[in-house]
Amino acid sequence: MPRYDAPIRDMQFILHDFLSLQNYSNLPGFEDATPDLIDAILEESGKFAKDVLAPLNMVGDTQGCIRNNDGSVKTPDGFKQAYSQMVENGWPLLSKTPEMGGQGLPHILQMACSEMTSSANMAFGMYPGLTAGAYEALMEGGSDELKQKYGPNMAAAKWAGTMNLTEPQCGTDLGLIKTKAVAQGDSSYKITGQKIWISGGEQDLTENIIHLVLARIEGAPDGIRGISLFVVPKFIVNDDGSLGARNLATCGGLEEKMGIHGNATCVMNFDGASGWLVGEENKGMRTMFVMMNQARLGVGLQGLSQAEVAYQNAVDFAQDRLQMRSLKGPVAPDKPADPIIVHPDVRRMLMDQKAFIEGARAFAYWTALFGDLQHKSPDEKIRESAEDYMALMTPVIKAFLTDRGHKMTNEAQQVLGGSGFTKEWGLEQFVRDCRITLIYEGTNGIQALDLVGRKLAANGGRAVFRFFAEMDDFIGSNSDDADMAPFIEGLTLAKTQLQEGTTWLMQNGMSDFNNAGAGSTDYLQLFGLTALGYIWSKMAKVAFEKRGDDPYYDDKITTGKYYMARVLPETGSHLAKLKTGAEPVMALAADRF
Amino acid sequence: MPRYDAPIRDMQFILHDFLSLQNYSNLPGFEDATPDLIDAILEESGKFAKDVLAPLNMVGDTQGCIRNNDGSVKTPDGFKQAYSQMVENGWPLLSKTPEMGGQGLPHILQMACSEMTSSANMAFGMYPGLTAGAYEALMEGGSDELKQKYGPNMAAAKWAGTMNLTEPQCGTDLGLIKTKAVAQGDSSYKITGQKIWISGGEQDLTENIIHLVLARIEGAPDGIRGISLFVVPKFIVNDDGSLGARNLATCGGLEEKMGIHGNATCVMNFDGASGWLVGEENKGMRTMFVMMNQARLGVGLQGLSQAEVAYQNAVDFAQDRLQMRSLKGPVAPDKPADPIIVHPDVRRMLMDQKAFIEGARAFAYWTALFGDLQHKSPDEKIRESAEDYMALMTPVIKAFLTDRGHKMTNEAQQVLGGSGFTKEWGLEQFVRDCRITLIYEGTNGIQALDLVGRKLAANGGRAVFRFFAEMDDFIGSNSDDADMAPFIEGLTLAKTQLQEGTTWLMQNGMSDFNNAGAGSTDYLQLFGLTALGYIWSKMAKVAFEKRGDDPYYDDKITTGKYYMARVLPETGSHLAKLKTGAEPVMALAADRF
Secondary structure (H helix, E strand, O other): OOOOOOOHHHHHHHHHHHOOHHHHOOOOOHHHOOHHHHHHHHHHHHHHHHHHHHHHHHHHHHHOOEEOOOOOEEOOOOHHHHHHHHHHOOHHHOOOOHHHOOOOOOHHHHHHHHHHHHHHOHHHHHHHHHHHHHHHHHHHHOOHHHHHHHHHHHHOOOEEEEEEOOEOOEOOOHHHOOOEEEEOOOOEEEEEEEEEEEEOOOOOOOOEEEEEEEEEEOOOOOHHHHEEEEEEEOEEEOOOOOEEEEOOEEEEEEOOEOOOOOOOEEEEEEEEEEEEEEOOOOEHHHHHHHHHHHHHHHHHHHHHHHHHHHHHHHHHHHHHOEOOOOOOOOOOOOOOOOEHHHOHHHHHHHHHHHHHHHHHHHHHHHHHHHHHHHHHOOOHHHHHHHHHHHHHHHHHHHHHHHHHHHHHHHHHHHHOOHHHHEOOOOHHHHHHHHHHHHOOOOOHHHHHHHHHHHHOOHHHHHHHHHHHHHHHHHHHHHOOOHHHHHHHHHHHHHHHHHHHHHHHHHHHOOOOHHHHHHHHHHHHHHHHHHHHHHHHHHHHHHHHHHOOOOHHHHHHHHHHHHHHHHHHHHHHHHHHHHOOOOHHHHOOOHHHO | OOOOOOOHHHHHHHHHHHOOHHHHOOOOOHHHOOHHHHHHHHHHHHHHHHHHHHHHHHHHHHHOOEEOOOOOEEOOOOHHHHHHHHHHOOHHHOOOOHHHOOOOOOHHHHHHHHHHHHHHOHHHHHHHHHHHHHHHHHHHHOOHHHHHHHHHHHHOOOEEEEEEOOEOOEOOOHHHOOOEEEEOOOOEEEEEEEEEEEEOOOOOOOOEEEEEEEEEEOOOOOHHHHOEEEEEEOEEEOOOOOEEEEOOEEEEEEOOEOOOOOOOEEEEEEEEEEEEEEOOOOOHHHHHHHHHHHHHHHHHHHHHHHHHHHHHHHHHHHHHOEOOOOOOOOOOOOOOOOEHHHOHHHHHHHHHHHHHHHHHHHHHHHHHHHHHHHHHOOOHHHHHHHHHHHHHHHHHHHHHHHHHHHHHHHHHHHHOOHHHHEOOOOHHHHHHHHHHHHOOOOOHHHHHHHHHHHHOOHHHHHHHHHHHHHHHHHHHHHOOOHHHHHHHHHHHHHHHHHHHHHHHHHHHOOOOHHHHHHHHHHHHHHHHHHHHHHHHHHHHHHHHHHOOOOHHHHHHHHHHHHHHHHHHHHHHHHHHHHOOOOHHHHOOOHHHO
């Protein structure tokens, strides 16, 4: 069975050294987040992930979820107990607002804990993960009454939350939603329709499930402008907070799928279920996007999390497995063969993984900090730039971290050779579980379109130009630092290429939208590679400063150099592909495929 | 359920137009392979794949193989019947030598049929595929007695064959094999040991199973120089050809794995089983390599085959699924949304797949033709160059076609969005089944080492220099052809980069073997990309010549241009990575991962 040990040292480096959280102690929530508290939280969360969640990961995959004839769903053995323990320990409350019973700590801490949960047991982690997303949407769009009614229990994850968007005829294109809502004259609506692929739509972990459902109010405009958001609890919540009647929101079936078997993927039937409007009529998408944006960061983190746990097990295997001699002569002459970690091609795979994981983690956490600043900074300028960055980076984190995370999880599997293909080593499960991250919460292609079509152009390109300026500043102020030369050189080239790609898109994407569409995925890759190049350069700078007795910092520099030399050069081919424009992509007639 | 239709038109283009098989009618076997016969074979083989094998693919995945308490193994429902039908129709005999009852047709035809079998049902195809490999090894290394005893039934696949190499302590490093062979003084040996991951080690499809087993004869030298090859039948074959006693070669268990569930992956226990030496004592690896080389081409083809069937189903989905409007305005205004094939990013994914598949198929068949020429050409020069090319291209086909095939299968899955992750659409099975192709018959990392460490240097680099010269000739003789300009331009750059990478390896790989190891995978990718660029250029040349009423040729040119513009530019980053040498790869201490 695979193991998982939370990468606490790396998280500490990011939170303490790289992001210097201690410098934000003037912000609400941050004042309590002392280095000691952060370390204690990481430690405890890591233990829970390792001891409680990780051992259930393979159980969840093997057993899956079972739908009983009455529509109830049984989660895998041990999930219920682990879930209760998680709630009792108060993990979901970490970063929730004190008004809802939360501890009010920075979101970035919750993010670190979420990464651990996902690495240890991704299918399990989706239950509290989606609950947190639904909670945020309710906090953003719901009336005070709704917030009071559902907020505290959802904050604590005593009640779960779900997102009900997809219908058989629409996933990406939510304007095609058919689910209907009919006002009952008493602030409630009757919701009727079918939703599919609803993660955690039914389960036996929580006493209530709060579905957030997109539906169309009778007489609403066609398309996306006629979509409203409703809260539809599994059990009606009485005014005193007690649970009342079973609502007509039931699980009609479970999806059979490639992975995340421990999470129940439900067909949800709403048969005149009682629902309450969240926010304004026909403005449901606005609130749903709050949830989706949070979920997209979470999904990016899932991609990273699978790469991390896969990497750990690949390293173990590479250290233990004896096969062939080093190309430079025996390293372990007393053994029948050398451990395969001596082989450069095995080392290449492990370094690819390590360089991605550490860079991606720092990138994700760096972005998550903007999520905190966006809400908590007293400085309007900082709030604005934080919001800009969150918007700009969200599709990149979702798509780049899952796309590369999946590649790296596959590469970890590859390190194990035949053992990687067998169930017992667990690597193949990580690959299967990870695969969904490239698809849900908007496929990676949709993320690329979001980046190119919306995020680049927003506010006249303010966010991306700010990002370029920030990189230019960094390059300028480190150009005389000999230690930093390999970083500055690589970053300068990548940044120039990203800028060239951006300019190309701005010039050619408007005259022919297909140019933007055809180049979107390559642009996102170019962006992600460059962003990680920047983050690695910044981490190296810190590591050079902190360098001393702790070899951790030397390793950080070594890994960063690997990234610059052996990963970042991929930018060139993405730029070349992008600049072909739509012509080669669209030249073949649609009926000639 | 997914569909499969054999890509007969594309195979015809390759066999008739591109490779002009009709020009080889002076060679034995080829004289019978008239265009009409080839077309008839492709047609019939395609029907069998579509109607009989494809419908069993998902059954095989769902049911898997079951080991009964007595050690017998039940294959999935329908496999036995389909297998019998395959044998009755004589498919396995197509290219076998007439002395063993075969039809003696070119191997390249068998290759086309194998591709169909693999696309339709990869797990099923492994049974006859490995049988053909074992047969070839026996033909290469076995005595006349062994050939007569086992040859005809194996040629017809009435008896199956297996490869028994791996043991718990060794996969790649066969020098560590412990399985023992003790001479009995009567030409037989007693074989004792355990083999793992034996595909088709036990099944209920054939009346006998002929295991080829690597073992160490008592007193043999240590390591790879003390390995001998034995034939170990499940049932002892009497001198009159009838079946005798059950041999002590039994299935001790089935492996639980990520995919190819329809194929029984067995732990094989040899408990003093009777075996007969194939070839000379301690020279087992030489013969086994015959089998492995054939198997490696077959595995490359499997990678391609999964990409092909996945692509077909992705195209269907993209044509049918209505979601969002074209970026340039509605294409199907009468429908609620446009088919997703209008979207450039969907088109990009499909073009990636198409350009890979058609290029890879032509590359594999082009190489397979050398397999025929190597044995059948009366011209010693041609035989030599054919053998050189086979040796050089085998690791590239194995690793490049499976690596990219897996990527493309994943990309096809991605086209389906959420549906791609569900079992019912079948794409996720293609991804899981395809995953093993990067691992077995020597991981792709091992293929890269074989290419860099053995194949490049063989005969002073004769093969690779011949390949460069061939490309130079092609470039030279087409440099004035305006139609060919986009091909010649791209090919010239790629060839220059490949040559630069080759020179770099020759200069730096000898002084430090780790430089060769660290660059091997990038070199193989660079090689594969360039080889496909060459093949695409050659195909385009043919298509320009044949161009007329049939839009097939225009599509071929369009797809080739896509390859040159949007795939081939990846060569640059592989060269850059290769040229960093081992330093960044090996810099981190082994215990610091």
